[in-house]
Amino acid sequence: AENKTLVGAGLHNKDDHINLEDHERGGGVIKVPEGIEACIGNTPLFKIKSLSEGTGCDILAKAEFLNGGGGGPKDRVALSIIDLAEEQGLLKPYSGDTIYEGTVGSTGISLATVCRARGYLAYICMPSDQATEKSDLLQKLGAVVERVPPAPIIDPMHFVNRARTLATEHTADPNRLGRGYFANQFENEANWQAHHNGTGPEIFHQCGGEIDAFVAGAGTGGTLAGVARYMKSRLSEVRIVLADPQGSGLYNWVKYGVMFDTKEKEGTRRRSQVDTIVEGIGINRVTANFEAGRELIDDAFKVDDEQALAMARWLVEKDGIFVGSSSAVNCVAAVKTARDLGPGHRIITILCDSGTRHISKFWAIAGNIGGKTDSRLEDIIGPNNTS
Ligand code: PMP
Numbered sequence: 001a002e003n004k005t006l007v008g009a010g011l012h013n014k015d016d017h018i019n020l021e022d023h024e025r026g027g028g029v030i031k032v033p034e035g036i037e038a039c040i041g042n043t044p045l046f047k048i049k050s051l052s053e054g055t056g057c058d059i060l061a062k063a064e065f066l067n068g069g070g071g072g073p074k075d076r077v078a079l080s081i082i083d084l085a086e087e088q089g090l091l092k093p094y095s096g097d098t099i100y101e102g103t104v105g106s107t108g109i110s111l112a113t114v115c116r117a118r119g120y121l122a123y124i125c126m127p128s129d130q131a132t133e134k135s136d137l138l139q140k141l142g143a144v145v146e147r148v149p150p151a152p153i154i155d156p157m158h159f160v161n162r163a164r165t166l167a168t169e170h171t172a173d174p175n176r177l178g179r180g181y182f183a184n185q186f187e188n189e190a191n192w193q194a195h196h197n198g199t200g201p202e203i204f205h206q207c208g209g210e211i212d213a214f215v216a217g218a219g220t221g222g223t224l225a226g227v228a229r230y231m232k233s234r235l236s237e238v239r240i241v242l243a244d245p246q247g248s249g250l251y252n253w254v255k256y257g258v259m260f261d262t263k264e265k266e267g268t269r270r271r272s273q274v275d276t277i278v279e280g281i282g283i284n285r286v287t288a289n290f291e292a293g294r295e296l297i298d299d300a301f302k303v304d305d306e307q308a309l310a311m312a313r314w315l316v317e318k319d320g321i322f323v324g325s326s327s328a329v330n331c332v333a334a335v336k337t338a339r340d341l342g343p344g345h346r347i348i349t350i351l352c353d354s355g356t357r358h359i360s361k362f363w364a365i366a367g368n369i370g371g372k373t374d375s376r377l378e379d380i381i382g383p384n385n386t387s
Helices: 019-023 049-055 076-089 106-118 132-140 159-172 190-206 220-236 250-256 290-294 304-317 323-339 364-365 378-381
Strands: 044-049 058-063 099-100 120-129 144-146 180-182 213-216 239-245 298-304 346-351
Touching: 044 144, 044 298, 049 323, 049 378, 058 190, 058 323, 076 106, 076 190, 099 106, 099 159, 099 323, 106 120, 120 159, 120 346, 132 144, 132 190, 132 290, 159 250, 190 220, 190 290, 213 220, 213 323, 220 290, 239 250, 239 323, 239 346, 250 298, 298 323, 304 323, 304 364, 304 378, 323 346, 323 378
Parallel strands: 058 346, 099 120, 099 180, 120 144, 213 239, 213 346, 239 298
Antiparallel strands: 044 058
């Protein structure tokens, strides 16, 4: 008999495919998701073959760029934040309520999508130095976009402060429809909880509980904290590793309890803008979502821009995986973790967003990929983990 299979939402592994003959006999009924928000989560986990072969470890990636909402790493968080605010009676669909957020892009795209699906307006403040395809996409989704100049967090025009102020003004204005709600992804604990209740258990299940290390960067810190809290509750031995881009202060915060970049001298004024071409991870302040997982982090690796660019190119060239800069940073740190642990371990990392969101900036620098070369991982990482 012909072996026909049917692949549906949430069915990502070969074993999950439904045999059509069974299906015709009444078995294997697919539950159709109710709306686009129901397609968020249950992302695939797959082996990155080239990195696994190159290290002798299993390096597995959770493909968050395949989320079904806005199609990115923040879909789960947007849904979690809105669900919580609705439960608390702070948001009511189709009432003119507007969600304000300060974001470098991903959270805005996810919020704008879930807002449309749920009957809210989205007002997104983002720094003007971020890739334009993100603000273009936000406008296509019907969000209002305000691009603000890059500024330190103490500045009222910093994108986060600007969003908070606008939400407060909206609520205070009796002439405006609905209320303003500040999503506050950096401090709102619905963020890490989305990963504690979704990403973490999914990975655990997909791995049959066999995990040696989890490696991820931190923007808000929600992914790292949520997954770490879940994994450590199930596996006390699991190693949690921070992947930190150049210019970010988190590496030193984890390693030495001080918040300044390695390239800066102690005592110099701390830069509040992270000096890297990587978007989405790396920060120079400690947020509630990072603190939620801080104690669980066992190790950290610094990844410079050259390594991120080389890894992004490598993943396309060797595996056909086209991702953004934060995913590349995660993969470099996953390889460094594999080197540390030695062959035979299983390391999980996150592929955050697709390279399509980074064409005009990161990928403009990374360039086009030619034929397959005989480059080796040592060419990216160096002969040991010191670089
Ligand atoms: N990658 C990208 C592209 C992102 O936009 C973000 C979130 N800013 C992250 C990774 C990091 O996720 P988190 O905020 O959970 O630390």
